[in-house]
Amino acid sequence: MSTSPERYTDRFERYADRHPRVVDAVLVLVVTACAIVGSGLTRPGAAPPQRDTTVLVVMGVSCLALFKHRSHPRTVTVVNAVCIVVVTALEYVLTPLLLAPVMAAMYWLTTHTGLKTARFYSVTTAAALMAASAVFDPTYASSPVPRSIGYCFWLLLPLAAGSMTRLRRAYLASVQARAEHAERTREEEARRRATEERMRIARELHDVVAHHLALANAQAGTASHFALTNPQQTKKILTSLTDTTSSALRELKATLGVLRYSSAPAAAPLEPSPGLARLPELVSACASAGLTVTVTTTGEFRPLTSGVDLTAFRIVQEALTNATKHAAADSARVHLTYKESRLLITITNDGPSGSTVAAAAPGQGFGIMGMRERAHTAGGELRAGPRPGGGFEVATSLPLPTATPEAPSEAADNSTGEEA
Numbered sequence: 001m002s003t004s005p006e007r008y009t010d011r012f013e014r015y016a017d018r019h020p021r022v023v024d025a026v027l028v029l030v031v032t033a034c035a036i037v038g039s040g041l042t043r044p045g046a047a048p049p050q051r052d053t054t055v056l057v058v059m060g061v062s063c064l065a066l067f068k069h070r071s072h073p074r075t076v077t078v079v080n081a082v083c084i085v086v087v088t089a090l091e092y093v094l095t096p097l098l099l100a101p102v103m104a105a106m107y108w109l110t111t112h113t114g115l116k117t118a119r120f121y122s123v124t125t126a127a128a129l130m131a132a133s134a135v136f137d138p139t140y141a142s143s144p145v146p147r148s149i150g151y152c153f154w155l156l157l158p159l160a161a162g163s164m165t166r167l168r169r170a171y172l173a174s175v176q177a178r179a180e181h182a183e184r185t186r187e188e189e190a191r192r193r194a195t196e197e198r199m200r201i202a203r204e205l206h207d208v209v210a211h212h213l214a215l216a217n218a219q220a221g222t223a224s225h226f227a228l229t230n231p232q233q234t235k236k237i238l239t240s241l242t243d244t245t246s247s248a249l250r251e252l253k254a255t256l257g258v259l260r261y262s263s264a265p266a267a268a269p270l271e272p273s274p275g276l277a278r279l280p281e282l283v284s285a286c287a288s289a290g291l292t293v294t295v296t297t298t299g300e301f302r303p304l305t306s307g308v309d310l311t312a313f314r315i316v317q318e319a320l321t322n323a324t325k326h327a328a329a330d331s332a333r334v335h336l337t338y339k340e341s342r343l344l345i346t347i348t349n350d351g352p353s354g355s356t357v358a359a360a361a362p363g364q365g366f367g368i369m370g371m372r373e374r375a376h377t378a379g380g381e382l383r384a385g386p387r388p389g390g391g392f393e394v395a396t397s398l399p400l401p402t403a404t405p406e407a408p409s410e411a412a413d414n415s416t417g418e419e420a
Contacts (some may be wrong), residue, residue, distance in 0.1 A: 001017045024067055032063040038097025041086075045334055056089055062101040074121070081125040096154055098391040103158045110162025111169075118162060121153045129155075129371040171331040203314075203370045205252075212248030214321045216241055218289035232389075240288030247285070275309035279334070282317055291324050292331040299338030302400050311378040312345055312398055315371045319347035319384075319394040329391065343398045350391045371396070380389045 015025040032190055039055055062083035069076045080102040088094060096103075101209065104127065110118035129151050133140040140147055223237040251274070283293045304312065323332045328351040337344040368384050375382035380398035387393045 018030065020070070021354070024069075028063055028066050031104050033067065034097040034100035035063060038095045038100065039092060041097065044214055054089060057094065058086050059101070062310055062315070066101065066104055069105065070112070073105075073112040077105045077121050077125075079111045081121070082129060084125070085128050085132045088129055089136045093138055094133070094151070099154050103154060106155060106159035107162045107165075109265050110159050111165050115159060116167070118159050122159055126155050136232045149388070152419075169380070173199065194364045197319065199373070203374060206367070206370055206377045212244055212251070214325045215244050215285050215289045216248070218291075218324050219244060222288075222290050238287075240285065244285055244288070246279075251262075274313050275304070276311060276312050276316075276336075279316065280294075281370050282313075282320065286320050289324055290330060291320065293320060293334060295334045295336070297336045297338070299336075301342070302338050304391045304398075305401055306341065307341070308378050308380075308398050308400075311374045311380070312396075314346060314374055315382065315394065315396050316345060318367050318371050322393065323347075323349045324395075338400070341400050341402075343400055345396050345398070346392060348387065368394075385408060 036059070039059060062080045065076045067077040084094070084099065084102045089096065092098060102264075106118060106122055108127075109121060126148075130148050133147060134144070146228075219241040221238050223234045223241065226234045226237065228304050277356045279295055282297060287292045320334075322334060323329065332347065332349040335344075335348075337346075371384065372382045375398065379396055380396055382394070384394045384398040385392070
């Protein structure tokens with residue numbers, strides 16, 4: 001919390017920014033009053049000086065020059081320095097009141113130009129005052145050191161005050177700039193996060209809808225083909241079609257559920273994200289649509305993180321969906337290779353070269369683009385394109401988590417148990 005002096009200072013500076021001429025007029029009047037009072041002071045036991053027209057004109061010029069301190073701070077300082085030297089030559093006592101105009105000029109010079117320039121003008125003015133006092137003031141020789149220290153002190157005092165004001169203004173400006181930058185970056189970060197979330201949801205919806213609708217379409221076409229010739233096969237395909245649409249509804253519900261916040265205690269928990277453990281379901285669904293999928297695995301099994309597991313499943317799902325929709329083939333192969341730090345997944349089909357053009361063209365849809373985005377988001381890479389001998393191939397490399405010393409043995413035990 002700001003202290004009372006700081007609050008008053010802030011209010012004064014805000015008012016000065018809004019009404020600079022009024023503030024300048026008030027300050028010049030105060031400085032003029034100080035100069036008039038100071039011109040009547042004298043040393044103890046000495047007669048007061050006679051205020052002749054010359055000193056009044058000189059002090060009037062020095063005070064009126066202060067009105068130009070914003071546009072010509074150096075000129076105003078020089079004018080005030082010359083005026084105070086003239087007053088010294090007229091044998092007036094240089095009290096702080098009489099030095100008020102030149103001190104005000106030094107203060108504004110510091111705030112407008114900086115400490116280095118103000119220091120040069122202050123030292124030059126102090127040297128001129130000491131030289132004028134040594135020549136025109138008979139009492140200067142009796143105490144030159146204290147008098148010189150006094151001149152330097154009163155002329156360096158506005159430099160310190162001006163430097164503090166300048167630093168305070170710079171601090172306030174930097175605080176305001178940081179606040180504006182933080183606000184701007186906060187908005188940019190919010191927009192970036194919103195864009196990333198939209199892209200993630202779009203990929204999920206595309207994978208879920210495109211895959212299940214493609215399978216449903218293929219299953220419906222196959223059922224229509226066998227409707228008259230093989231009723232039993234038709235019934236089996238229609239049963240698979242029901243399972244496909246039910247799975248699509250469940251995944252849509254899970255995907256859209258993250259967009260809705262429910263604080264009800266009875267709200268049903270969402271299903272976990274799909275992973276490679278659901279490959280048998282995917283293979284079965286593709287088989288009902290007329291695509292035989294063979295899954296092979298090489299290398300020692302390694303558990304995947306949830307993000308990489310979801311990415312791997314979605315890439316395999318989208319590649320098989322493209323094969324179902326575009327490729328004139330009745331089989332596809334999925335090969336998983338576990339290496340030391342990477343999981344390599346290859347999905348291929350052996351359709352004729354001419355029948356895979358649609359699958360190879362990214363402009364036909366967002367499937368390949370979505371797979372590539374998923375792989376890059378998970379820290380991997382993906383390539384897709386026609387095979388030299390015909391057909392189409394999708395290959396991706398995804399990172400594996402660092403294995404602990406116990407992980408290999410546990411994975412081997414699990415693998416042995418499953419085989420048993």
